[in-house]
Amino acid sequence: MNIASIVDFAQSSAAPEHYRPAPEKVLKGDPAQSVTNHYGSPCGQFNVGIWEGAVGQWTISYTEHEYCEILQGVSVIRDAEGNGKTVRAGDRFVIPAGFSGTWEVLEDCRKVYVIFEQAKA
Numbered sequence: 596m597n598i599a600s601i602v603d604f605a606q607s608s609a610a611p612e613h614y615r616p617a618p619e620k621v622l623k624g625d626p627a628q629s630v631t632n633h634y635g636s637p638c639g640q641f642n643v644g645i646w647e648g649a650v651g652q653w654t655i656s657y658t659e660h661e662y663c664e665i666l667q668g669v670s671v672i673r674d675a676e677g678n679g680k681t682v683r684a685g686d687r688f689v690i691p692a693g694f695s696g697t698w699e700v701l702e703d704c705r706k707v708y709v710i711f712e713q714a715k716a
Contacts (some may be wrong), residue, residue: 597683601662602634602643604633604644607631609632609644611629612631613627614627614630616654620654620676621652621655622641622652622699623653624651624652624684625649625651626648626652627649627651627674628646628649629708631644631645631669632643636713637713640711640712642708642710643710645705645707646705646708647706648698648704648710650670650701651700652658652698652700653698654697655694655697655698656695657691657692657695658692659692659711659713660690660691660692660711661708661711663682663687663688663689663707664706665683665687665704665705666685666705666707667677667702667704668700668704668705669681669690669701669702669704670683670698670700670701670704671699671701672696672697672698673697673699674696679681681689
């Protein structure tokens with residue numbers, strides 16, 4: 596590999612994919628979302644990109660490990676017992692595989708994500 600192998604988000608030609616959570620997962624609002632995956636490993640287990648979400652709340656259930664860095668906006672992540680963590684621009688954290696609860700966007704949110712999905716045995 597050479598220097599051309601490095602993926603620069605600013606020069607990426609990746610197109611955003613626009614979607615909404617499944618209707619049965621939406622708890623509040625109309626949380627339109629987009630994901631621009633700038634890098635996916637050949638094995639399919641590692642992905643990196645930008646996620647954007649509009650105001651709303653939906654249920655989440657992580658099968659992957661995800662590092663997040665919030666670039667703008669405010670969200671509240673709650674676990675299945677209702678305990679919450681507010682995240683905002685500048686916050687960096689990891690959501691481990693197996694986490695479930697809700698994600699609520701209070702102010703339109705944008706984040707960098709780095710995802711590792713364990714191969715299924």
